[in-house]
Amino acid sequence: xxxxxxxxxxxxxxxxxxxxxxxxxxxxxxxxxxxxxxxxxxxxxxxxxxxxxxxxxxxxxxxxxxxxxxxxxxxxxxxxxxxxxxxxxxxxxxxxxxxxxxxxxxxxxxxxxxxxxxxxxxxxxxxxxxxxxxxxxxxxxxxxxxxxxxxxxxxxxxxxxxxxxxxxxxxxxxxxxxxxxxxxxxxxxxxxxxxxxxxxxxxxxxxxxxxxxxxxxxxxxxxxxxxxxxxxxxxxxxxxxxxxxxxxxxxxxxxxxxxxxxxxxxxxxxxxxxxxxxxxxxxxxxxxxxxxxxxxxxxxxxxxxxxxxxxxxxxxxxxxxxxxxxxxxxxxxxxxxxxxxxxxxxxxxxxxxxxxxxxxxxxxxxxxxxxxxxxxxxxxxxxxxxxxxxxxxxxxxxxxxxxxxxxxxxxxxxxxxxxxxxxxxxxxxxxxxxxxxxxxxxxxxxxxxxxxxxxxxxxxxxxxxxxxxxxxxxxxxxxxxxxxxxxxxxxxxxxxxxxxxxxxxxxxxxxxxxxxxxxxxxxxxxxxxxxxxxxxxxxxxxxxxxxxxxxxxxxxxxxxxxxxxxxxxxxxxxxxxxxxxxxxxxx
Amino acid sequence: xxxxxxxxxxxxxxxxxxxxxxxxxxxxxxxxxxxxxxxxxxxxxxxxxxxxxxxxxxxxxxxxxxxxxxxxxxxxxxxxxxxxxxxxxxxxxxxxxxxxxxxxxxxxxx
Numbered sequence: 001x002x003x004x005x006x007x008x009x010x011x012x013x014x015x016x017x018x019x020x021x022x023x024x025x026x027x028x029x030x031x032x033x034x035x036x037x038x039x040x041x042x043x044x045x046x047x048x049x050x051x052x053x054x055x056x057x058x059x060x061x062x063x064x065x066x067x068x069x070x071x072x073x074x075x076x077x078x079x080x081x082x083x084x085x086x087x088x089x090x091x092x093x094x095x096x097x098x099x100x101x102x103x104x105x106x107x108x109x110x111x112x113x114x115x116x117x118x119x120x121x122x123x124x125x126x127x128x129x130x131x132x133x134x135x136x137x138x139x140x141x142x143x144x145x146x147x148x149x150x151x152x153x154x155x156x157x158x159x160x161x162x163x164x165x166x167x168x169x170x171x172x173x174x175x176x177x178x179x180x181x182x183x184x185x186x187x188x189x190x191x192x193x194x195x196x197x198x199x200x201x202x203x204x205x206x207x208x209x210x211x212x213x214x215x216x217x218x219x220x221x222x223x224x225x226x227x228x229x230x231x232x233x234x235x236x237x238x239x240x241x242x243x244x245x246x247x248x249x250x251x252x253x254x255x256x257x258x259x260x261x262x263x264x265x266x267x268x269x270x271x272x273x274x275x276x277x278x279x280x281x282x283x284x285x286x287x288x289x290x291x292x293x294x295x296x297x298x299x300x301x302x303x304x305x306x307x308x309x310x311x312x313x314x315x316x317x318x319x320x321x322x323x324x325x326x327x328x329x330x331x332x333x334x335x336x337x338x339x340x341x342x343x344x345x346x347x348x349x350x351x352x353x354x355x356x357x358x359x360x361x362x363x364x365x366x367x368x369x370x371x372x373x374x375x376x377x378x379x380x381x382x383x384x385x386x387x388x389x390x391x392x393x394x395x396x397x398x399x400x401x402x403x404x405x406x407x408x409x410x411x412x413x414x415x416x417x418x419x420x421x422x423x424x425x426x427x428x429x430x431x432x433x434x435x436x437x438x439x440x441x442x443x444x445x446x447x448x449x450x451x452x453x454x455x456x457x458x459x460x461x462x463x464x465x466x467x468x469x470x471x472x473x474x475x476x477x478x479x480x481x482x483x484x485x486x487x488x489x490x491x492x493x494x495x496x497x498x499x500x501x502x503x504x505x506x507x508x509x510x511x512x513x514x515x516x517x518x519x520x521x522x523x524x525x526x527x528x529x530x531x532x533x534x535x536x537x538x539x540x541x542x543x544x545x546x547x548x549x550x551x552x553x554x555x556x557x558x559x560x561x562x563x564x565x566x567x568x569x570x571x572x573x574x575x576x577x578x579x580x581x582x583x584x585x586x587x
Numbered sequence: 588x589x590x591x592x593x594x595x596x597x598x599x600x601x602x603x604x605x606x607x608x609x610x611x612x613x614x615x616x617x618x619x620x621x622x623x624x625x626x627x628x629x630x631x632x633x634x635x636x637x638x639x640x641x642x643x644x645x646x647x648x649x650x651x652x653x654x655x656x657x658x659x660x661x662x663x664x665x666x667x668x669x670x671x672x673x674x675x676x677x678x679x680x681x682x683x684x685x686x687x688x689x690x691x692x693x694x695x696x697x
Contacts, residue, residue, distance in 0.1 A: 032651075032658040033612060037631060039657060040613040080632045088632075092639055 007038040007082065014083040015090055021097045030089045034082055041075045049074065147251050150176075150183075172249035173218040177210045177230065177256050186214025187256055190232055194218045197225035197241055228252070233259040236379055257379060257441040265439065266374040269314045270450040281316055285402060287387040288312045288449050292380050293436060311387065312375065314449070319371035363390060365400035377439045384437055384449060597629060597637045598646075599679065602664060602672045605647065609663035612638060638662055646671050 008031045015027060049071070076082070091098075175192045178184040188210055195205035202224070208216040223246040229239045236257065244250045269286060290310040313321040390402035437447060604610060604618045615638075616629045641647040646668035652659050664672065 029651075029660070033660045034631075034635070036611065036654070036657050036659045037613045037635075078631075080630060082631075085632050085635060089635055089639055092636060093643075 006035065007042075008032075008035050011035060011038075011082050011086045014087045016087065019094065019097075021101065022094060026093055027090065030086055030093075034086055034089075038075060038079065038082060041079060042071060045071050045074045045078075144251075147176075147253070168247050169222055170220040171223055171244050171247070173221045173226070173244060174249070174251045175208070175210070175216040175218060175228065175230075176251070176253045177214045177216065178253060179256060179258060182253055182255055184255065186210070186212065187232075188212050188214065190214070190216070190230060190256060192216040192218070192254075193229040193231075194221070195227045195229070197227050228254075230254055230256065232256055235259065236261070260378075261441055262376040262378050263439045263441060264374045265377050266446045267312065267314070267320050268446055268448045269318050270448055283392045284316060285390040285392075286314045286449075287390060287404070288314070289385045289387040290377070291383050291385070292378075293383055310375065310377075312449075313390065315371065320373070320375060321365070321369060321371055322375055362393070363402040363404055365402075367400070379439050379441050382437050382439065384447065386449070595675070597633050598641055599672070599675045600627065600629070601634070601637055601641065601662075602646065602668060602675065605662055605664045606669070606672055609650075609661045611659050611661050615662070641668070 011031050011034050012027075015030075018027075079085075173194065175194075177187040177190040177192070179187050190210040191207060192210065193205055193207040195201070196203050202222055206218055208218055210216045221244055223244045225241055225243050227239055227241055229237060231237045236259070238254075242250065242252060267288075271281075271284075271286070288311070290312060292309070310322060315321060388404060390404045392399050393401040393403055395401075437445075439445075600619050601615055604615050604622075610618065612631070612635060616631070616634055620628050638647065642649055642662065645665060647662045648665050649660050649662050652661060
C-alpha cells in the first residue's frame, strides 16, 4: 500500500446487496466520499505519528504490515467503524425507496389476501347453492317417484312424459284430482279448465275431465302462468294460479272435497246491548237469513250460483231453530200479505189482537221442533243478514207462538235524549251485517251473529199542552217507557216524531204506541188502560207526512168516542203538568 | 472534555462552516475542530449522515472534483440553506441568552 491508499474494499464489505431501485452512482459515491475521508485521515496520522518518514522510506521498498496496521488502527479509532457508516449512509439514501417497496408489497399482500378471501366466500356460496340444488333435485325426484308409483298402481299406462332436462318452451301439464287427502281416492269426472293467466292470452282455455285415475291431461302448454279452475258436480268451484317453467313438466295433485261436502257451522248470538228486563229478554227471538253468493274469487271452494237460503231463529237462550224448508219447526202465518211458500198461510188479521195488529205475521213452533247446536252448509260464500225479531205472544201459554216483525225496533240514536221530529232515518244494515262469510273445507269457524243495537236507543214524543209543546223522552238508560209518560200521552195531543217501529212506518199511531208499550214492558193492566182509551179514539189519529198526531181527550169530558175509566183522572194528576185555564197565568 | 451537542447542533455547525465556502467532509470536520479550539470533534459517524440529510432536504448541494487521483465530494449552502442558517443562528442566540440568564453568566442580555 503506497501513498495512493484505497480503502474501498474495506468500506464495501458490509454494504447490502444490489437493489433494483438503487441509483447507479449511489454505492460508488458513498465509497468514494468515505474513501477520500479515510485517505485524508490516513495521511494526517502518518504525519502526526512520525511514521511518515518511515512509511515514506519504506514506500520505495514497501510499508511493513505492522506500520500499516498501526496507522489503520489509529484512523479507525478516530473514525469509528467505516463499514457501518457506509452501510448506514446507503440505508439512509435508500430509506424512502425501501419503505415504498415495503408498502407496495404489503398492499399487494393485502390485495391477494382479500382476493383469496373473496374466492373462498364465492366457493362456499357456490357449494351451498350446489347443495341446495341437489336437495331440490332430490326432492323433485322423490315427488316424481311418488307420482309415478301412484300412477303405476292404477291399471292404465302413465301419461306422464319423462322429465326432460333440456330447456324447451312447451311442457307437459298433468292434473290429478284426489279425494280429501293427498293419497286419497282418485276422483273421476272432475272438470279442470286451464286458461292463460296473462291478459293477452296466448292459448285458448282448455277443459279436461278427469278419468278413472283422476288424471286430467292438459297436454303441452307454453311456459308461463295459468289459472286452473276445478269444478265438482257443478256445485263446487276453485280457481288458482300455477306456473309452468321452461323445460319442466308440471304435475299437480289437487285435493278435492267430496262432491256433497257440507260443513258444520256453530252459531253464537250477540244480542243487542240494550237494557231490557229479564222478562223482556225472554220474549225476544232473533231471526237471521243466510244466503249463498256466487263468489268465485280467492282459493276457497265456492258454491256455484244455485243459491242456498236458510232462515235461522235464535231463542232467548241462544239456541238455534232452523226453519224455512220442508222440515221447518216453525209454521208461519202472515197477515194479509201475499206471501208465497209451502209453509206460509195467509190469514186475516184478528180484530182484537193488539200486538198482532201490527205484527207482520205469526209463527207457531211445532211441538216436535228441537233446537240445534249447529247447522250444515255447503262450501261457499254466504251473506248473513239480520232478518227481524219475534216476540212471544202472551196469550199463548205454551210460549210457542210468536208475533214476527220485519225488524227490531230501530229508533235512531238521540244525543242527550232530544230528537228532532221528522228527521228519523230508517234502519240500515251495518257493514258487518252485510259482510260475507266463507265456508271453507275443512272449517271449524264459529259464526257470531250480531243483532243490530245502535238503532235501538230512544224515542221521543212531542206533547202539545196548553203551556206549549214539550217533549217526552224515553230514558236512553233503560229504554223503557215510564208509565207516567204514557199517562201524559193519554191526556195530550201527541206527535210521534217519525217512529219507524220495527222498520216500518207506523200507519196507526195507536198501534205504534201500543206495540212500543208492549216492548217496553208495560204490565197487562197498564196496557189495558191504554187500550181502553186509545181504542175508542182511534179516529183521531191523523197523518202528516212522517208525523202522526193523536188527540186524547182529558178524563171526565164527554166524549162521543168513548169514556176513560173513572179513576183515570186521579192517576194522571200527579204527573200531568198543571192545567191552565184561558185567562189564567201559569205559576 | 467530551461535550454532547444538543440536537441539531451538528447540522448548524456544518452549515456555518459551509457558509464561508464549499468544502468536503474531512475538511469540515477539521474546521469545526480548529474553530472550537479542539472542543468539538465531529465524529464521522454523525458528520456524514448530517451532510447527506441536509443535502436531501435541499439545504446543501454537492459536486464532485478530482483530487490526487481520488473523487472528492464538495458541499455548499443553497439559497434556502443560507436562510435556514440565519434562522438557526437566531434560535441559537436566543437559546444561549436564556441558558446564560439561568446560569447568571455575564453577557446573558446581549
